[in-house]
Every structure is written in C-alpha cells, then in structure tokens.
Amino acid sequence: MxxxxxxxxxxxxxxxxxxxxxxxxxxxxxxxxxxxxxxxxxxxxxxxxxxxxxxxxxxxxxxxxxxxxxxxxxxxxxxxxxxxxxxxxxxxxxxxxxxxxxxxxxxxxxxxxxxxxxxxxxxxxxxxxxxxxxxxxxxxxxxxxxxxxxxxxxxxxxxxxxxxxxxxPFLAAVIWVSVRRGMSPLDRMAQSLSSRPATDLRPLADDNLPEEIAPAVRALNGLFQRVEDVRDREKSFTAFAAHELKTPLAGLKTQAQVALASKDGEVHENALRQIAAGVDRTSRLVRQLLDLAAVEAGDRTPEMQEASPVEIVRQVAGELPFAGERVRIEGGPAPSARFDPVLLALSLRNLLENALTHSDGPVLVSARKAVGAVEILVEDEGPGIPVDELPRATDRFFRGRAKSASGSGLGLAIAKEAVARMNGTLTLENRKPRGLAAALSIPAVE
CATH class of the missing domain: 3.30.450.20 (PAS domain)
Structure with missing residues (x-):
C-alpha cells in the first residue's frame, strides 16, 4: 500500500x-x-x-x-x-x-x-x-x-x-519533519477511529482542523449519522415487526388449541376460519415487511421507463384476490409518465389493499396531468384518517384510532418510500363527506 x-x-x-x-x-x-x-x-x-x-x-x-x-x-x-x-x-x-x-x-x-x-x-x-x-x-x-x-x-x-x-540533506530533513507534522492530524484521527468500539458512532471533533482534512471529517461525521439512522431504523423495524408478528401468531396458536379441544363442529369450523384469516394476515404482514426492507435498502437502482401508468394499475388490480369489481379505473388514456414498473406496482398494490381494507364500497383509480407530473389518484369511501393523524399516517407501523384488525400500519409507509425512489411524492387527503384520496405524483414525460 x-x-x-x-x-x-x-x-x-x-x-x-x-x-x-x-x-x-x-x-x-x-x-x-x-x-x-x-x-x-x-x-x-x-x-x-x-x-x-x-x-x-x-x-x-x-x-x-x-x-x-x-x-x-x-x-x-x-x-x-x-x-x-x-x-x-x-x-x-x-x-x-x-x-x-x-x-x-x-x-x-x-x-x-x-x-x-x-x-x-x-x-x-x-x-x-x-x-x-x-x-x-x-x-x-x-x-x-x-x-x-x-x-x-x-x-x-x-x-x-x-x-x-x-x-x-538538511533541506530533506526539514521537509520530512514538516510533512510529519503536517500529517499529524490524520494520524490523530486514525488513532481516534481505531480505538473506538463498533457501537461508538459519535461525530469526530471538527474544531480547528486544517482545510484539507475538514471535508473528510465532515464526510465521516455524515456517514456516522447515516449509519446511526439506519441502525436506529433497523432496531425500530425489528421491534415493531416482532410486536406485530407476536399478535397474529398468538391468535393462531389460540385458535388451533380451540379447534383441537372442541368437539362442536361449528366451533371447530369457526376456529379453522380464524386460523385461515390469521394466516392471511400474517402472510400479508411478512410480505409487507419484506417489501419495506427491500425498498428502504436501496440496493436496486430504479429502472425508469416512459409509458402510461394505467396498465400497471390494471395489472395490480387483477392480481388482488379480493378486489373483484370494486376497483374501477376512470378516465380515458392517461398521459405518459416516467416510472419504475416494480416500484409503481408496489406502491399501487399497498394503496389499493389499504383502500379495500378500510372501505366496503368501490375504489376509484384515475390518472391526470399536473404541472411537470402525472398524478394517480386512489379514492375510497372509508372513514378516512383523522386530521391530527394525517402527518403520521405514512409512518411505519402507525395504525391510528381507526385501525383495522387486518392492518399492520405498513401499507402507506411502503407506498411513500417506493414512490420517493422514483422522485415522486405521496399525498393523503380526506374526501367529503367521507373517504380518503391518496395521490401518487410521478414525473411526466415532457
């Protein structure tokens, strides 16, 4: 070296x-x-x-x-x-x-x-x-x-x-001493880093640093902060995931015990239905956890393409087993937009699942041209989100007061993170007299 x-x-x-x-x-x-x-x-x-x-x-x-x-x-x-x-x-x-x-x-x-x-x-x-x-x-x-x-x-x-x-020779000795003294801040920084434990992500002191070293120290401090944020997010993710998985697993165990202990056919059948519902909920939760981990990891580079997003909407709606005739796509041909098909499908699937879960009525999907963007609007007739909870609705595992028994508080967080990877935004707004409108805004084709 x-x-x-x-x-x-x-x-x-x-x-x-x-x-x-x-x-x-x-x-x-x-x-x-x-x-x-x-x-x-x-x-x-x-x-x-x-x-x-x-x-x-x-x-x-x-x-x-x-x-x-x-x-x-x-x-x-x-x-x-x-x-x-x-x-x-x-x-x-x-x-x-x-x-x-x-x-x-x-x-x-x-x-x-x-x-x-x-x-x-x-x-x-x-x-x-x-x-x-x-x-x-x-x-x-x-x-x-x-x-x-x-x-x-x-x-x-x-x-x-x-x-x-x-x-x-005297000049060479002076140069050697000068270089040694000039490089001493790097030596001190290396000693400070080498003596730290892996869990110590405190920022390095950046006072009175030479101009050449200050950018490197600031970059390291920024890296420490990002690593700290990722670590905190992983801790939070693990804690919330363990908590969310514990409830359905406990319910599955209880229903299985009921089914085994009961001799009544109706009780036995009801317990099996509860087990099937719990398995569906747990399966959805695991899939959402995997989706959220994949989106937040950022390992995959978005593969942007220019096309109409309506085809992705139809594809996602056709893949949802409980959508049936409830998902309606309104309007004519949508304007072309720039998006990653996988990320857009991930966002739409979670928005549609969220709308279908919290509403018994139809779910309307439409696309329209905005300033420099294309908006995909998903509207339902559910109870909506209380105004004071709207700012936190896209936080992970946040379910609010109007939570559903089958929800996990991850759908909106996944949709927001996925659309952000495409340089887009997710906006939530309550409808009148009732319902929720979720607007996905993605870059339009100029």
Whole structure:
C-alpha cells in the first residue's frame, strides 16, 4: 500500500532537487553569457587604452626604429589563478612583433585586421579584440584565454553547487519533519477511529482542523449519522415487526388449541376460519415487511421507463384476490409518465389493499396531468384518517384510532418510500363527506 507521507516526501525532495538543478543550469548559462559580455567589454577597453597610449606617445615603439625587442608592457589581473587572463600584443602592419605583455604568447594572437575573433595559439583558444592604427602603422591585439573564461564560470557555478549539495540533506530533513507534522492530524484521527468500539458512532471533533482534512471529517461525521439512522431504523423495524408478528401468531396458536379441544363442529369450523384469516394476515404482514426492507435498502437502482401508468394499475388490480369489481379505473388514456414498473406496482398494490381494507364500497383509480407530473389518484369511501393523524399516517407501523384488525400500519409507509425512489411524492387527503384520496405524483414525460 502506497503511503501518502512517502509519496509527498518523494515529490517534495525530487522537485526541490530539480529546482536546484535547473537553477544551477540557468545560473551557468546566464553567468557564462554575462562573463563573456563583461570580458569582451574589457578586451575592447584594454585595446583602446593601449592604442590611445601609443597615439599619445606614452609607450615608446623602439622596435619600429630597429630594436629587436621592447620592454614588456603588463596587462594582467592580480591573483595567481587568473594572472594570465589578459594578454596584449602590438604588431607592425608589415608583420613584426613590436611589443607584448608579460604573459602574452609568442605566436600571433589573431590574423583578423580589427574587431573580435577567436584563434588557436600554442594549442590554446583565445578570444581577441584587435585595433588597427594606420597612422602609427601598428595593430593592437588584446585577448584572453577561453579556458580561463570557462574556469571562471566553472568556479562561480561550483561556488553555488557545493553549498546546494551540502544543503540538500538538511533541506530533506526539514521537509520530512514538516510533512510529519503536517500529517499529524490524520494520524490523530486514525488513532481516534481505531480505538473506538463498533457501537461508538459519535461525530469526530471538527474544531480547528486544517482545510484539507475538514471535508473528510465532515464526510465521516455524515456517514456516522447515516449509519446511526439506519441502525436506529433497523432496531425500530425489528421491534415493531416482532410486536406485530407476536399478535397474529398468538391468535393462531389460540385458535388451533380451540379447534383441537372442541368437539362442536361449528366451533371447530369457526376456529379453522380464524386460523385461515390469521394466516392471511400474517402472510400479508411478512410480505409487507419484506417489501419495506427491500425498498428502504436501496440496493436496486430504479429502472425508469416512459409509458402510461394505467396498465400497471390494471395489472395490480387483477392480481388482488379480493378486489373483484370494486376497483374501477376512470378516465380515458392517461398521459405518459416516467416510472419504475416494480416500484409503481408496489406502491399501487399497498394503496389499493389499504383502500379495500378500510372501505366496503368501490375504489376509484384515475390518472391526470399536473404541472411537470402525472398524478394517480386512489379514492375510497372509508372513514378516512383523522386530521391530527394525517402527518403520521405514512409512518411505519402507525395504525391510528381507526385501525383495522387486518392492518399492520405498513401499507402507506411502503407506498411513500417506493414512490420517493422514483422522485415522486405521496399525498393523503380526506374526501367529503367521507373517504380518503391518496395521490401518487410521478414525473411526466415532457
């Protein structure tokens, strides 16, 4: 597993080393160019100075009068490393050497008449500036060795590179310490999480956190809250399911005991009918519990399609064994909507079962176009829901004052959760003079 700390250290140290390398290369190139410019300017000034001294007769050209050698005129810098950096020669126009500096080579510095040039003298490359003086009949040449120039640039770069090499380990140690201290909030958070028991879902402290870590801590706290909500919901679900299943199972056991103990045929038959009804109620409750668990789990991605929802209504009504002629589908062709057939069928089945359970009259189903949606209306003629209980009617296991003996308080909760998975809503409203209207609103096809 790759360590963020190791990657960060590698990146910082490598990038710092590359920056130093590029800096040294840039300094080398720029220093070389600047040194050449400065030394060329010095060559020009030195040649002009010697030419001016000759013109003002401050230097005697005895060689022009027939002497074989003139006293050497020195043009060098001080210091042992660069004492031969600058050399000067004075040649007559007829090709005789009439003067030179102390360390100037014996050979002619350049064959050029005037201006800058480079030449090889005695196996050494020279940069030379020449001035021709026709009035005196001489040519002044001032040059310096390219090797000396290169050594000068190399010494400058070496003076920068050596400290850089010595500083890099210290810099790496500073980077390591900085990264370690910078990553310490993550280490503390990891230690805090690793020492927690599985049941501890308290949010992490988010005060005075670095900006880079704060989003991760907030995301973890949000995850803890969602896990806590799911756990609470599962606890509630288990408790309510156990309570709801306990009653019909106890009733089944009682009726079975009555049937076994009674010798009366009518009592025996009634007990069997009660057992059959209890089995139906328990079967419905188990199916609703499974439906609610499946809808709330959210593992299945809704497969949305565009079609008329009326066909789903007919399909669901045909599957209900006790619907018969009581379910009536009103209106013409319904507008197309976007829905998941499985989720819509689940919602409608629970709404129809709820309406048929609480009403002895017909159940009317219709579909109509609304603003950006299609509404499927399920209306019954039952007692409705007391106004003060309407906000809680879609809560799980909530049955209210007008509860049915066969109900479990899950139908409306399942319908609401299923339609919400399709980006829809469930609205409940009492009818006048009596009854309940449940409106499923799902996205319409634009």
């Amino acid at each position: 790759t360590s963020i700390r190791s990657r960060l250290l590698t990146i910082l140290i490598a990038s710092t080393g590359l920056v130093w390398l590029f800096a040294v290369a840039w300094i080398y190139v720029s220093t070389q160019a600047e040194v050449e410019r400065v030394l060329d300017a010095r060559l020009t000034e030195a040649a002009r100075m010697v030419n001016s001294l000759l013109a003002e007769r401050r230097i005697e050209l005895a060689a022009l009068a027939g002497d074989d050698e003139l006293p050497a005129t020195e043009f060098q810098t001080e210091g042992p490393s660069y004492e031969r950096q600058l050399s000067c020669q004075i040649w007559s126009l007829d090709g005789r050497l009439v003067g030179r500096s102390e360390h100037a080579p014996d050979g002619r510095l350049t064959e050029a008449g005037s201006g800058f040039s480079e030449s090889v003298v005695g196996g050494e490359t020279w940069r030379v500036y020449a001035i021709e003086n026709p009035a005196l009949g001489v040519r002044v040449m001032v040059g310096d060795s390219i090797a000396v120039r290169d050594r000068l640039v190399g010494d400058v770069v070496k003076g920068l590179a050596i400290p850089a090499v010595l500083i890099l």
